[in-house]
Amino acid sequence: MTASVFFLAFFGIAAVWFGIVVFRTHSMVRSALALLFAQTAIGAMFLVMQAEFLGVLQIMMMATEMSVMAIFMVMFMMDPGGLGAMEMTHQKRLSVWAGAIGLVGAAAIVGLADWGLAGSGGQVPSAGRQVELLGLELLGRSMFVFESAGLTILTAMVAATMVAITPPLKGGKNGT
């Protein structure tokens, strides 16, 4: 067993473990940060697999996204500062089924997919070349997909925030 396989397994298990913690804890803040560290572990897996740009990007984005998610949860729930306790699971039967189907699907992909270069142990492009190739991809073929995805996410965020807040009532009284 090589060192890279060992680290890949280590970070993979860490990601799964933090994922379990997300639902076992009874605090929104702990749950959000556990999700953050699960995603950071996935970023570390990218680094082990020599996808440097993706790994660093994952580690950076998740730190900010999960923290912002935590404060939005704290702001909109009846839990000042996120210090209270609350159940982190709901719709259990549906979630178990969705999780099981997802697991089977992922296992099927592992078995059936054509892994190309990665499967045959071929040469991975150098980290610098990867950045270049990614840039060409993002500003070429995939540009439209990425731009529209970005706009969709932005619209969804603005809409979700507007739905969540109660507008102040007319006549100077504050909304509740």
Added chain:
Amino acid sequence: MNIALILLFVAIGAYAVAVLEGWSTYGRLSLSRPAVAAIALLGRESLLARKSDRLFFEVGPVLLLIAGLLAIAVIPLAPDLIITDLATGALFLNAALAYVLVALIMAGWGPDGAYGMIAGWRFLGQFIAYAMLIVMPITAVAMRAESLISTQIVISQVEMWNIVYQPLGFVLFVIAAMGVTYLPPFDLPLGDLAGGVEAEYTGSRLAVLRLGRMVVILSLAGAIVIFYLGGWLGPWLPGWAWSVIKIFAVMAAMLFAGRYMPRIREARYLALSWKLGIPLALANIFIVGVITLVVPI
């Protein structure tokens, strides 16, 4: 060897931050004050708040220190005096600095106290203000260098430093850097509220928390120097000496400048950053793009 030299630089630099901060706060230069304060802190009992989240409480200060050290790993003091010259250096610096936020939220929320918690969340508000102003000016810097590699970014400034090439980006980046390091006038996470994030920390844990902040200040000064002030470039002296001189000068400027301004609420900082800062940062990217394509300097 490089790691040892850079760690030595970090140790001296962090001490210099403490000396300069003492000077700017108390108005009197004392070389021994930080050492005395550190010994006093280490000798003091390190209290554990009742009902604290032990994991967050312990990890917060250490994570802040690690974030600062990781950021320094990609800052070159000379062409070959760097811990790791990553292909994604500028992005990696961002990634490391993102964990300053995580560390402060953990340190603020962990002790289960109102002051620390509010200060931690306030820092998040501040983060939303400065985050884009860190990333967008770096984008313009990387555009000129046509690379994310930090040594390459310095080499791209041989003809003209970026402070002249893109002054707008420089100003925005410095303001954002003051926000990351919660220096005055952006020191709301520490400022009022009985010490803010530091409120529940005592003894050796407080020492680590403060050391972490000094390393973060040092790393941001280093980032300003390599992105805008030509890194090790300069006549007569060897490269590393120029780097050290510039970093110390930037550090001193950062520590002293804010003392003469009133503290800024994070809501106001947010409004200014998003309504004024981000449009200016986008304009900066546009201008740099046009100059890079039209007049190759």
